[in-house]
Amino acid sequence: MIGAFEFGLLYGVVALGVYLTFRVLNFPDLTVDGSLTTGAATAATALMSGWPPLMATAAGFVTGFIAGMITGLLHTKGKIDGLLAGILTMIALWSVNLRIMGGANVPLLRTDNLFTPLRDAGLLGTWAGPAILAVAVGILGLIVIWFLNTDIGLSLRFTGDNGPMVQSFGVSTDFTKILTISLSNGFVGLAGALIAQYQGFADISMGIGLIVIGLASVILGQAIFGQRRVWLAVLAVIVGAIAYRLIIFAALRVGLDPNDMKAISAILVVVAMLLPRWRAKFSKAPKPKQPVAVEA
Structure with missing residues (x-):
């Protein structure tokens, strides 16, 4: 249970990245399946080369940011469809990640690594571990909230809502799209660096199906909390990531096959997407009229 909370908080960083593209920019980005591994591979290789843990983790963010920038450039400057641009970058990153790790x-x-002091102090595996991670991820969430309320952040949000209107005010939508996709994958690369250090290895396949996990976290959290305000939406995606890991944990505890987890993740996304529609449909359903009593 405690491990599920810890993993959920780490994947909350992934959810923040997916939120920026999926909700803020309204852009279906599949680069994250590759950029998570890129961040993990970069941090792991840097640590093996003797880099300080904090610097290695920052390098994971930078390489993820660069991966997102490539997707953004392919989409905006190359005029390639956004979905295809993400797929092309994701495929290329498979070879890049193998080169970075050398295997x-x-x-x-x-x-x-960053988690070594916590392990040595015996905090990981106790409730102190999730508490410390919650503070760190909460600070990151506050940074996202602050950024989205700056002038640049507002231009990013308006680009997702109405790109032509933003252009009429002289804002370069190419710049805002590239920046949003880059920041999104930077967060995902940062999450990859943290997850690699937490679990003790980086693997070439660790990012496969990540977009489903990210979407499940975003949609599940916002189906519960909604997204009327930025701070509420950011809180929702972090809580959604924790809820997703707890659901997976419960599914494994009741005896489901681990090979079925991808299908369960897809079903969670479908249910979370349909839940608001069902709720709206039943709330608008006409109530049956009560029979009027007629006096004799």
Whole structure:
């Protein structure tokens, strides 16, 4: 249970990245399936080369940011469909990640990382671990909320809502799209760096199906909390990531096959997307008229 909370908080960083493209920009970005591994591979290789853990983690963010920038440039400057641009970058990143790691995986079991002090102090595996991670992810969420309320952040939000109107005010939508996609994949790369250090290895396949996990977290959280305000939407995606990991944990505890987890994730996304429509449909359903009593 505690491990599910810890993993959920780490995947909350992924959910923040997916939220920026899926909700803020209204852009279906599949780059995240590759950029998570890119961030993990970069951080793991840097740690093995003797880099300080904080610098290696920051390098994971930077490489994820660059991956997102490539997708943004393909879409805006190359005029390639957004979905296809993300797929092309994701495919290319498979080879790039193998080059970075020099193989299919990089073990970190004997390498000091950001979580080593917590493990040495015996905090991981207790409720102190999720509490510390919640503070760190909460600070990151506050940064996202602050950024989205700045002038640049507002231009990003307006680009997703009405791109032509933003252009009429002299804002370059190409710049806002590239920046949003880059920041999104930067967060995903940061999450990959953290997850690799938490689990003790980076693997070439760790990002497969990540977009489904990210969407499940975003949609599940916002189906519960809604998205009327930015701070509420950001809180919702983090809580959604935790809820997703808890659902997966419960599914495994009741005896479901781990090979079925991808199908369960897809079903969660479908249910979360249909839930608001069902709720609206039943709330608008006409109530049956009560028979009027007639006096004799």
